[in-house]
Amino acid sequence: MSSIFEKVTRTVVHELVSGGDMIAVRSVIDADRFKCHYLVREKKTIFGTQHCMTGLTLEDILEEYDSGSEGQKSEFRILNNVASNGKFTVKLPKEIKIEGQSEVSQGTKEQEIKILGERIPQQDLESLVDRKLKRNLPPSFESIRKKRDNLNLVTETLMTANEETLRREKQFDFWIWLTWFFPGYKYKSQKSVTIPPKWVLGYRIKPLVFSKDEMNISFLDKRHSFPQGKSLENEDTRNMKEIVEDMKSGLRNLTEKEKKDVLSCLTHFLSNDGHLQELQDRVSDAQISGELQMDGPAGPLIRCLFNDAGVWNQGCAEAIQDLLDALMELPEEGQQFVVKFIEEKETLPLLVEKVESTLKENHSEYFDNLQNIDGDTEARVFCALYVVLSGLSQLNEKSTNGS
Known part of the structure; x- marks a missing residue:
């Protein structure tokens, strides 16, 4: 039932990460929207937690200057540099192939995808303690604050090293059985997908906590971004x-x-x-x-x-x-x-x-x-x-x- 892209992202996250705190990107449409320094909104739905892109980065909400030790303003620039977290190789599921990759002996295909890891350096994360918010914040941020949804910072990513065209070998497709109800309808099954280089397959987040004028980053525990928030506290217990x-x-x-x-x-x-x-x-x-x-x-x-x-x-x-x-x-x-x-x-x-x-x-x-x-x-x-x-x-x- 999963798309080709989601099948790959889940495999990459499962193979490279332990602990379950890396989130697999679910749609190729979102694969360039969850990069380091981006802000991700958390939304509670009937199916659990949904992570949504906001289009915002740290630079959109934080002041470039901060008060010094003697009340003087010192320059604080949000560095968008990221550190390499290594290069990895992940074997693809048997039903997923890379177009153009040669076969190996005995008719088998040991196909692999190359992955790059990036992260925000720890010293940069620590510098986000008690940072000043801009006076004029983007309307989308104000909207999230009114909703009191949790807001997170993307701190680490797993990305494609190269452009890859992935193809699904012929297999039973969950959606094909629906065509039985529509005689003559030709279902356009997704048989391949092209993923450009440096598109995100999985990402890790840290919670952000906001007071009236300041932002902090939570390293140890899960805290509400807006302390009076209620939207993510209420569990939906309906069946x-x-x-x-x-x-x-x-x-x-x-x-x-x-x-x-x-x-x-x-x-x-x-x-x-x-x-x-x-x-x-x-x-x-x-x-x-x-x-x-x-x-x-x-x-x-x-x-x-x-x-x-x-x-x-x-x-x-x-x-x-x-x-x-x-x-x-x-x-x-x-x-x-x-x-x-x-x-x-x-x-x-x-x-x-x-x-x-x-x-x-x-x-x-x-x-x-x-x-x-x-x-x-x-x-x-x-x-x-x-x-x-x-x-x-x-x-x-x-x-x-x-x-």
């Missing part, structure tokens, strides 16, 4: 059935037009690789600001989050957020299918029944309890597919709330 029923209940009260607007918006963002995160961020920003902003392609969906009086509709908003969280869990192949699901709405009820029965048969422990699903990628994708199909099926049902 899969409860999550789906709550989501369907929130979507059920939408009007026919609102349901069509949501489906149209999802189709737009799913058809543009990497843009689904933008839609998710727009929903979060609307919740924080409480303002109805209709600009851009996300506007019609944002409008559905507010009632006729312009008041935030909590039930609907939570349902759409759960649906977006589930969509983000799907690999590129799965997101490709979602657009087809939206087009072929008559097939959805049968698909929901099929996925639900398979989920109960093969992953029953997660159907009843999602608390420990973080480390099981296959189960996460299957559960996410079940949530997505259930949500789309509800959006295609006739509304009892007028038009």
